[in-house]
Amino acid sequence: MDQVYVRPERCMGCRSCEIACAVQHSRSKTLFGAIREEPLPQKRIFVEAAEKIRMPVFCRHCDDAPCLAACITGCLYRDEKGFVRRKIERCIGCWSCIMACPFGVIIRDRRKRTAVKCDRCHELDVPACVAACPTRALVLVDVDALPKEKRRQVVLREAEGA
Amino acid sequence: MEQSKDRAVMVVIDGVKKAGYRFPLAWERYEAQLPQCSFGELGLCCRHCLQGPCRIDPFGDGPQHGVCGATADVMVARGVARAVAAGAASHAGHAKHVAHTLLRAARGEAKDYFVKDTAKLQAVARKAGVATEDKTPEAIALEVAEKALAEFSEREAPLAWTLSTLPEQRIVIFKKLGVLPYGVDSAISEVMHRTTYGVDAEPLNILLGAVKCAIADYTACHIATDLSDILFGTPGPVSARANLGVIKRDAVNIALHGHNPLLSDIMVQVAREPELLDRARAAGASGGINLVGICCTGNEVLMRHGVPLATSSVSQETAILTGAVDAMVVDYQCVMPSLASVAECYHSKLITTMPIAKIAGAQHFQFDEASAKETARRIVEAAIEAFHRRDPARVNIPDVSYSAVAGFSAEAIVGALAQVSGEGPLKPLLDNIVSGNIAGVCLFAGCNTVKVTQDANYLAMVRELARNNVLILCTGCAAGTFARHGLMRPEATEEYAGPGLKGVLEAVGEVAGLGGPLPLVLHLGSCVDNSRAVDIAVAVAGKLGVDMDKLPVVASAPEPVTEKAVAIGTWAVALGIPTHVGVVPPIHGSRLVAGTLTAGIKELFGGYFIAESDPLKAAQALLAAIKERRRALGLAA
Secondary structure (H helix, E strand, C coil): CEEEEECHHHCCCCCHHHHHHHHHCCCCCCHHHHCCCCCCCCCCCEEEEECCEEEEECCCCCCCCHHHHHCCCCCEEECCCCCEEECHHHCCCCCHHHHHCCCCCCEECCCCCCEECCCCCCCCCCCHHHHHCCCCCEEEEECCCHHHHHHHHHHHHHHHHC | CCCECCHHHHHHHHHHHHCCCCCCCHHHHHHHHCCCCHHHHHCCEECCCCCCCEECCCCCCCCCCCCCCCCHHHHHHHHHHHHHHHHHHHHHHHHHHHHHHHHHHHCCCCCCCCCCCHHHHHHHHHHHCCCCCCCCHHHHHHHHHHHHHHCCCCCCCCCHHHHHHCCHHHHHHHHHHCCCCCCHHHHHHHHHHHCCCCCCCCHHHHHHHHHHHHHHHHHHHHHHHHHHHHHHCCCCCEEEEECHHHCCCCCEEEEEEECCHHHHHHHHHHCCCHHHHHHHHHCCCCCCEEEEEEHHHHHHHHHHHCCCEEECHHHHHHHHHCCCCCEEEECCCCCCCCHHHHHHCCCCEEEECECCECCCCCEECCCCHHHHHHHHHHHHHHHHHHHCCCCHHHCCCCCCCEEEEECCCHHHHHHHHHCCCCCCCCHHHHHHHHHCCCCEEEEECCCCCCCCCECHHHHHHHHHHHHCCEEEEEEHHHHHHHHHCCCCCHHHHHHHCCHHHHHHHHHHHHHCCCCCCCCCEEEEECHHHHHHHHHHHHHHHHHHCCCHHHCCEEEEECCCCCHHHHHHHHHHHHCCCCEEECCCCCCCCCHHHHHHHHHHHHHHHCCCEEECCCHHHHHHHHHHHHHHHHHHCCCCC
């Protein structure tokens, strides 16, 4: 399964992922169209900083998703690709999901009083945030291949040290 | 996206690819930059103080103010103003360089330069308010040069070149809005001042500052053109060829690239010296020395000497990829630093010449007006030396070049028209505009950009406009595009001009003794020469007794790149001309600024920007603007 992976050491804090996310969730899907829309589209990814680290924080689409468990109306559901998405008409604005989410990446829609969250750009092969990252701080990785790659890096480091 | 509509450019790029060479050109470097930063694209970042960089979130979640409190409107307006200032600084630098040379020539301190065009000197002296009676050309030139240089510093009165070249009604508007500059450099410096930390925070006031600076830019451009004509001659129609096919296998090829005629014109004189030609032939170059132009230095020597034009700005690197350019000599502006690394892969020598424009990896031949020919000779010798090392196996010169008739300065156009009618030279132009044979006039200016397939916008637009009987003028790399594609030939007139326009171009060409119609597009000069188009428009407006914002005259920069283009576009709008821009400028982060530049500004100056990246829609918008003005003048639209 592919996951969006963050390499904080590469993040420049440019917020390109935030802009690309808002554009992707606009009606026009273009930058110049999106900034003129009413209401303005909202981003689902958030570049945060603490000490010397900055990195985008966004929905992990957890396998055991607290938001999903907390949703009392069946608005949140897991789609066929495994992404946690919304059936927006079922949202009553109880904000249980916002309280349950350990990452703080679910927010309120400015106008509609519904929850807004990442849908992993389910209609795209590569999510907009990943495509927009100029330094490839955001990359799409196969979660099952990642441990193997990390083990290889360990061996490489050992070899360099030797 | 395809890199270029220019077949020659594609042949060279494909050749390099097939040969397996891997070094990135501008297009690949652009790909590597993608995605480009959206804050920058919208003009919503500011680095003007050390508390920044600041950004404004266009979607309203994040910050709506910079640390200082600057809003999106302020940031975008500041960005526009600074771009205009940078453009004006470039033209000012160019103009001052020519003025200093004229001064030194008049004083006898630069023996390779002299007053070549005394008629132009007289005309310019009149405009500048220099008395000419009983004076030698040198004495007049000295005063003109001094007067020109005095236009740059802070003065207590508006500039002679602004006041004497624009209609009085325009000057009244400029005065009323406080945008009449009192010094070219002073206006540039004022923009830098008012856009620095904690000064001007009224977005519309900042934009007026940008307009003021743009009018200073216009003035600098006009000075550069006038003084270049005095030193090197006012261009007249000249035949040459254009595109990469002008590079010769059997000659020492020297490409002249950049913007200024000061060195390049001397290069043309020196490259014809028998001794150097003999040396080139002795080195095995049976074809002798072949100078070719790139970008606007290319335009300068094309229009004055018929030096063939090899290629234009965005494809400058491809000249070296032909493997047959022995030296590329550059002065300043639009010279990509990447040339050094491309030249490194060949035998080609990249030669920089200006103290303010060196490139790591290039060879520097310091240029000084006092020893111009000596430097030029040393450069030619270096090229001959490089020719020895040319690898014939790597030579790939595309068999593409078109004939072009260039060099239609305002004087040349008026001269050609004068032969048509005895009742004043502008009469035939006016009559044909009134009758509708000529619907209007469009000036194409500006660059080529990686953001558009090279030349695509120009080609699509020019065909549409010419078909609708719009008379086409062009400068700079717009001119380069049309020359490279064969649109500066009489044949192009036959092929693309609408019936009314074709009739006029045929009649004038016939009378002017060109043995055929005038070319479809008239080459006015390099990009610093846009004031030549203004001179024609001002004369027409004067004859009609209206201000410039009433004329069916439009301008277009369909593939712009430089800050100079921003400055030129801004003064075109200030002069009352609807001006199209084919690449989205970084203004859309502010509705106020974008709205002002594309609409609101019309109420102040009559001109306005048309931002449209679709070339056919852009052509329609320009035609609509022309029609609107024709109707207002009571002419059939």
